[in-house]
Amino acid sequence: MGNGAKAAHKREKAGAKVAGKGESSQLKSNAAAQTIQCETCKATFQGTSKQPQLQLHVDSKHSKSDFKTCFPKFVAA
Numbered sequence: 001m002g003n004g005a006k007a008a009h010k011r012e013k014a015g016a017k018v019a020g021k022g023e024s025s026q027l028k029s030n031a032a033a034q035t036i037q038c039e040t041c042k043a044t045f046q047g048t049s050k051q052p053q054l055q056l057h058v059d060s061k062h063s064k065s066d067f068k069t070c071f072p073k074f075v076a077a
């Protein structure tokens with residue numbers, strides 16, 4: 001009996017620590033603000049950027065390269 005109460009108390013303490021740090025909420029906002037990065041020059045773009053904007057970058061900066069080389073992870077919405 002005594003042991004169970006002790007464990008519950010311990011868990012409660014650990015949970016409070018995480019909440020106080022606000023780590024989980026920060027992770028969430030980081031995912032929302034995820035950036036798109038050009039694999040060729042490492043330039044970053046807002047995660048909300050559309051393919052034409054990125055294509056513009058490829059055309060102006062890497063005219064000898066192509067979209068898939070610069071943004072292999074980009075998935076058109």
Ligand SMILES: [Zn+2]
Pocket residue numbers: 038039040041042043057061062070
């Ligand atoms: Zn680039």
